[in-house]
Amino acid sequence: MKARAEMTQGRWSEEVLGQRRLLESCKGSEDSGLEAHSFPSRLLPASMISRILTVTGLSRRGRENLLNLVVKTDEVFLPSLPEAFDGLRIMHVSDTHFDLVPELAIIAARLAKPIDFDICLFTGDFRDHLCGSGIEGVRLSAEFLAGLGKPVYACLGNHDLSSDLAMIEESGIRVLVNENVAIERGGNRIFICGIDDAGYYKTDEVGAAFRGVGADDCAILLSHDPCAYKKAAEAGAALMLSGHTHGGQICFPGGIALFTHTKCPRRMIAGAWKYKGMRGYTSSGVGGSRVPARFFSRGEIAIHILRKFVK
Numbered sequence: 001m002k003a004r005a006e007m008t009q010g011r012w013s014e015e016v017l018g019q020r021r022l023l024e025s026c027k028g029s030e031d032s033g034l035e036a037h038s039f040p041s042r043l044l045p046a047s048m049i050s051r052i053l054t055v056t057g058l059s060r061r062g063r064e065n066l067l068n069l070v071v072k073t074d075e076v077f078l079p080s081l082p083e084a085f086d087g088l089r090i091m092h093v094s095d096t097h098f099d100l101v102p103e104l105a106i107i108a109a110r111l112a113k114p115i116d117f118d119i120c121l122f123t124g125d126f127r128d129h130l131c132g133s134g135i136e137g138v139r140l141s142a143e144f145l146a147g148l149g150k151p152v153y154a155c156l157g158n159h160d161l162s163s164d165l166a167m168i169e170e171s172g173i174r175v176l177v178n179e180n181v182a183i184e185r186g187g188n189r190i191f192i193c194g195i196d197d198a199g200y201y202k203t204d205e206v207g208a209a210f211r212g213v214g215a216d217d218c219a220i221l222l223s224h225d226p227c228a229y230k231k232a233a234e235a236g237a238a239l240m241l242s243g244h245t246h247g248g249q250i251c252f253p254g255g256i257a258l259f260t261h262t263k264c265p266r267r268m269i270a271g272a273w274k275y276k277g278m279r280g281y282t283s284s285g286v287g288g289s290r291v292p293a294r295f296f297s298r299g300e301i302a303i304h305i306l307r308k309f310v311k
């Protein structure tokens with residue numbers, strides 16, 4: 001299986017990244033705009049939640065929950081899948097935010113090591129903080145993903161910065177910013193498409209991400225925020241992989257999220273879902289956002305096994 005040879009450096013024009021760069025410079029202060037569009041919320045900021053957890057003695061329990069990752073496996077039936085790809089195992093990783101809790105990088109690597117898979121798809125948020133320690137999150141996330149030893153394709157999340165792209169790609173990860181790559185197997189091919197963040201930056205260009213993808217081709221779309229589900233289905237995606245929600249991160253019993261931070265139905269904020277003919281999966285992410293704790297949600301690495309035929 002090989003990726004179509006393309007330039008990996010300097011291929012993003014000002015047209016592609018200019019809007020994101022502009023928005024990053026306008027919105028991108030540490031605790032302003034992004035805080036309002038990340039977990040937890042403008043109404044209940046991260047600092048307040050952390051204080052509540054400290055006062056109530058729940059910080060330690062929340063941190064232990066955050067470190068307790070799980071591997072989830074599902075089979076995804078895609079009628080447009082070429083036969084050569086039947087059984088393809090995709091490791092889906094999202095929202096590592098490793099600068100928030102660097103210890104998670106070691107735990108995730110240990111968990112991923114024995115897993116058998118063919119390619120890894122990462123759906124954004126290499127970092128938690130936009131400045132300061134954030135770059136350490138990028139470094140740890142890139143090191144973890146590249147260390148998996150398989151091809152890795154990614155999209156950017158709302159916590160990521162366009163200035164991180166060079167560092168990420170230098171580690172061997174291919175970031176898809178409103179573009180796609182074809183991967184080949186046994187003379188067949190499928191497309192991995194990636195859009196820029198559709199929720200906070202709204203710099204997604206689904207048309208550009210599907211350029212060259214035919215109506216009969218099987219395409220998997222990486223979209224950090226699942227809110228792009230309608231556009232993805234219209235573009236003909238067979239499967240959309242997302243993250244961003246952290247599965248609610250701090251939930252009521254039963255996994256009922258206090259905040260979702262995405263404009264899509266609640267059934268799409270964690271796990272597998274379907275919209276019209278398109279399959280979707282929203283990862284609960286590996287790490288936490290802003291608050292180093294989870295309650296009634298678990299961080300995850302998902303393995304999607306692609307199937308052409310129903311067993």
Ligand SMILES: [Fe+2]
Pocket residue numbers: 095097124125157159244245246285289
């Ligand atoms: Fe995230």
